Amino acid sequence: MTRITELFVFQNKIEHTFEIKHPGKGENNVETVILTEIRDENDKFPVEYYMDVESVICYENLCKIVPVRIFWNVMGEYQRYKMINGAALEKYEGEPYTKEDYEKTHQILKNINSPFKTVRIDEILTTVKSHDIVDAVAGETLLEMDEEDTVHGASLTCYTLWHWTHGDIVSKIRDLTGNSFQTKQFERYLTSKKTDQQLFAIEQMTRIMLYNDVLRETLITQVISNNALLLKTLHYVEKTNSSDYFSIVKTLFFKGNKQIRIAMLNSLLKTKHEITTAYFEEFCLNLPNLSSYQEIALFLRLRSQRNLNSKKITDAFLPLLERDLLIARNAYWFLKTQELNHEQQSILNRFFEKYKEQL
Incomplete structure (x- = not known):
């Protein structure tokens, strides 16, 4: 103590x-x-x-x-x-x-x-x-x-x-310094070229729960260019209110690299905030840019965990049948559980006939 x-x-x-x-x-x-x-x-x-x-x-x-x-x-x-x-x-x-x-x-x-x-x-x-x-x-x-x-x-x-x-x-020194800082000082540290200063700023902003538009936009810009800030950024984001949380996560998901996208999906899987179908549909717009099996698997897991279904979600997953087999197979088993129209069902049937020995 x-x-x-x-x-x-x-x-x-x-x-x-x-x-x-x-x-x-x-x-x-x-x-x-x-x-x-x-x-x-x-x-x-x-x-x-x-x-x-x-x-x-x-x-x-x-x-x-x-x-x-x-x-x-x-x-x-x-x-x-x-x-x-x-x-x-x-x-x-x-x-x-x-x-x-x-x-x-x-x-x-x-x-x-x-x-x-x-x-x-x-x-x-x-x-x-x-x-x-x-x-x-x-x-x-x-x-x-x-x-x-x-x-x-x-x-x-x-x-x-x-x-x-x-x-x-x-830790007492760090907290004393953090207590003396205001937005201007935190912004200066966040835009520093020294990662240790950036991490210090995020740590202290999280501790004192300092959230405002200037710091939010600055932090988003910095973490996109420096993934070393990602873990502490997540801790900071996950303590904010629902509206800011979803806004920051969506921005990072669309603007960030693979590592950031995976982190955002994992955060959504753990959050206690309610994820709406409309919000998930917006995420589906980025499906064509997901580059790995891990991202697709997390995406599908999130959909299943929150029971998110809609025609827009189904439409977004159909093009995944044309990706590499590992990803396409995951999409197939999801689509198979959905109510499809005639055209969509025809696409799914053709995929099955082509790959039935590998499903």
Whole structure:
């Protein structure tokens, strides 16, 4: 659980106090931290965040613990760290960090997929016996890691700092930034050439449920040219009202590529909104442009699931009998269940005579 407990505002700075978890502190342990938000010169929007943390988690008071300041950008992405109050990091048995060790730690913290993501603290702590007392300390660990993934003799420090950097605080930073954005800022992020900024905008627009014509049209344009936005776009669209949902889905279905069309059909299969026959008939106009068996299969499944039938739907499926056999066979079994006029039945009969051994 993570929650805000206090808020202090200074000139161009806001201090947010949170209670968050660090895996090295134990499953049920909650740590109180202060996140500082640096605002622009107009004191309107965040430009950076930082937090002062302890350099290492140590259970037996045998470690040197020093403060480290970690910096993030407005999307919660790690930027850098620095030592404060003249402190310095140390390795096993008090060996001081070298310049190379500081740079290596920076590279480790930059790696969002570091092995420390899945390492447990008990894999780093070394159990030693001294004067009949068993202590858990940070020492020469038996944990095998590649040379570039840790600082030798300082794995516990790397572990501690990595989880401060990439833990619960990241989502809090993203939400704080999202709360400060308005349509103009979201539009700028949506039209960015950086996919991570576009995804951030969609994520936050979804969270705060911000819907308007400007953002809707901008998002449609962007997702058509960048399918990496498709999954988050679906989450956003599926939370809007019925009218906007059907309008956006139809636009993307007609203007998007195969991947987008499949996503829209899957969304329609899952939606709780009522799909009218007239709406499905409009979709049938795009049947000639469907290029794969998967699209046709989903189309037929949707028709069957919602029990959508009309002369226009039947007419739209008849030309599919002239497509490749896999698609045509699916269309045949659907048409066979429909009430057809004489001409339509003749077309279906000719198809049967030609392919009856393969149906």
